[in-house]
Amino acid sequence: MRQSRLFSKTLREAPNGADCKGYEYLLRAGYIDQLAAGIFSLLPLGFRSIQKISAIVREEMNALGAQEILMPVVNPGDLWKETGRFYSIDREMSRFKDRNDRDMVLAMTHEECCTDLGRNVIDSYKRLPLLVYQLQTKWRDDPRPRAGLIRVREFTMKDSYSFDKDQEGLEKVYKAHYDAYFRIYKRCGLPVIAVGSDSGMMGGKVAHEYMYLSPIGEDTIIHCPSCGYTANRQVARFQKDYYPEAPKAKELVETPDAKTIEDLCKCLNIPATKTAKALFMVGTFINDQNGEEEDKLVVGIVRGDMDIEENKLQNAAKANSLRPAHEEEILAANMVPGFGSPIGCKKGTVVIVDDSVAKSNNLVAGANKAGYHYLNTNFGTDYDGIVADIASAADGYRCPTCGKALSASKGVEVGNIFQLGTRYSEAMNCYYQDENGQRKPVIMGSYGIGIGRLLACLCEEYNDESGLKLPIAVAPYQVHFISLIKDTEVSDKIYDELEKAGIEVLYDDRKESAGVKFADADLIGIPIRITLGNRSFNEGKCEVKVRGSQEEAMSFDLDNLAQEIKTLIAKLEQRV
């Protein structure tokens, strides 16, 4: 490609709002262009990288025996009503009516559509297992897009869907994805870890997320350096210390202005482990059958030395969503913020008690009376509720498997795999007949990779102060050929030779100064740079440099250039 014809231009300054390096360079190097919040065009450079990533993904999916399909972005709302997600998903899913006033949705994932395909095709166990995938546009109306391609509203996702007759089959294809994903990220050059995760709106039991560890990430990953236990904080477990004692009778005590655990501990001169703290949320509970919503107050109780993980609380409460409760809502349930506890709360309040509280005795808890707490409250005698693990794991807490200290880090989710089980097949009547003529729900799994997000993470991982330096597997071109000589016939000829040899080359044929060409080349970050200038051209040579390497430029003979470059490409490809 002649750079003089390339549909993009480089920017000297970072556009306002480019908050992380990778995003800044994607914009400045002319890979992408923003159209609206969370909506981007891919320019030729960006699109070429995306196609490279896509090709790697396709190869690895095909190697699993997956068959590529393409499902529609627009789905009938009725399909989503079958699984209840038409109702349970909030405004993140965009809806509209067609001309005949039918509900339509923009698919934000394709479980419904794919299950529909499954039920049309699968009749017998003889057809199973089946595995399909697609690379398709998703629209999710995220309330807050940010960080360039990291968190967008419109994006391309590789999503695959497995159909099996039994759990064993599901686990096999799940494991196959688990391994294939590592191969995909490795081939792209992105370091990731797999972590146990929450299945969120997808339903199902077992799920993993692939995380690129980076400070720009929005997820928190809890990791044990000793035994390797790793999980998203949303579900991460840890070992808790319990302090059981002989239960005593509760006792009202005056605690003026002690609204926080810290105040309370000072006021009564006790450790935080002797207190119980309450978090008040309002949960939306949705009836999947008729879609009717009902709000209930949810109270989470955790021991004062820990924090509540809202995601765990939501799961334990089986709520569709949670939001912080307003003061009036808390008061209406006979509880007092700052001095609150489930003791004497209104009937219908959902009380979730962390096991740290359930297994401790004689904790100080709010008396639901401003300025007062109770000493010696005990779960089971003073109040009731559902016991669950709702505490948030944190840096330094003890690993659930080996007991050593856990560490917390930030990460970006670049892929996930879910064992869906029969959540969709049962809801949508996707059944097969087994060997005995029995009708059984197909067991499903779904597996996603955000393609654009993957590119964004790669740009975050591979850059320096002058620009991008993507690995050759995903760079838009293999070679950047920079001509500094006047004689365009000579450089045109070299360009043709490189192209003929099957090398992907971006040819800087522009009438620009050397400095501009070098700066742009650094910014775009193509792995191999060939410089043809008077310095070496007179000796029948050119200079070759690998982007980002500290080594001196190599000198290659022009006579055998294509061949030598091919060797160099092969060398770089092997690095991975």
Next chain:
RNA sequence: CGGGUAGUAGCGCAGGGGCUAGCGCACUUGGUUCGGGACCAAGGGGUCGGUGGUUCAAAUCCACUCUGCCCGACCA
């Protein structure tokens, strides 16, 4: 959806009731330069986000609104 912040040339910004709205980069033309973002000269490009108001006069003041970005809520 709450809090903050900004919208003036393609990009980055200045101007904050009064003459023809500026600067740097980018762009065009001519010339000089020619291996790390060159120089000289001459140019082109703007409904100052939108609507309504105040005023003799609005980019500038007021109201509403749209959009971007940041923090939070949210998020497979």
